[in-house]
Structures are given as C-alpha cells and as structure tokens.
Amino acid sequence: xxxxxxxxxxxxxxxxxxxxxxxxxxxxxxxxxxxxxxxxxxxxxxxxxxxxxxxxxxxxxxxxxxxxxxxxxxxxxxxxxxxxxx
Numbered sequence: 001x002x003x004x005x006x007x008x009x010x011x012x013x014x015x016x017x018x019x020x021x022x023x024x025x026x027x028x029x030x031x032x033x034x035x036x037x038x039x040x041x042x043x044x045x046x047x048x049x050x051x052x053x054x055x056x057x058x059x060x061x062x063x064x065x066x067x068x069x070x071x072x073x074x075x076x077x078x079x080x081x082x083x084x085x086x
Contacts, residue, residue, distance in 0.1 A: 015085035023074040023082070031086045036065045036072070039081015045073035 009016055011034050018037075019030060028047070038044065041061035046054055046069040056065060059079050072082060 021082040033084035042078030045076030
C-alpha cells in the first residue's frame with residue numbers, strides 16, 4: 001500500500017523509479033532524471049539539457065548528483081555503478 005500515491009511527484013520528492021546508466025557519448029537517457037547515484041567514485045561527464053557538457057571531477061562513491069542530465073558521456077567518465085533516479 002502506498003499512502004502517498006495521491007501526492008504529486010515533485011523534484012524534491014523521493015524518486016519513484018530508477019535505471020542503471022550505461023555511459024554513451026551520443027545516446028540520451030530514457031528519462032530525464034532528477035538525480036544520479038554514483039556507485040564507484042570517479043569523474044562523471046554529463047550532457048545537460050541546456051546544451052552544455054560538464055565534468056564532475058572526483059565524484060565520491062555512494063553519493064548523489066542532484067542534476068537533470070540528458071546523458072552520461074563514456075568519454076571522460078571514470079565513475080561506475082551510476083543509477084538514474086526519477
């Protein structure tokens with residue numbers, strides 16, 4: 001039973017779904033996430049909805065990046081175990 005099923009899903013609400021991310025230089029994520037979980041630390045190169053690319057250097061394993069990325073680039077990404085949350 002989900003006591004909160006009638007509440008709207010907002011950007012600050014807990015995620016309702018997740019998917020493993022396979023970094024790729026051109027493929028976009030299936031859903032625009034509200035955050036990314038980083039399983040193993042390293043650099044994370046992201047394509048952002050505004051058209052830019054950014055590298056989060058030395059993202060720590062077990063941390064969350066509160067970003068809405070279009071995709072995770074294979075080139076420049078050394079982190080692993082990335083999970084998209086939405």
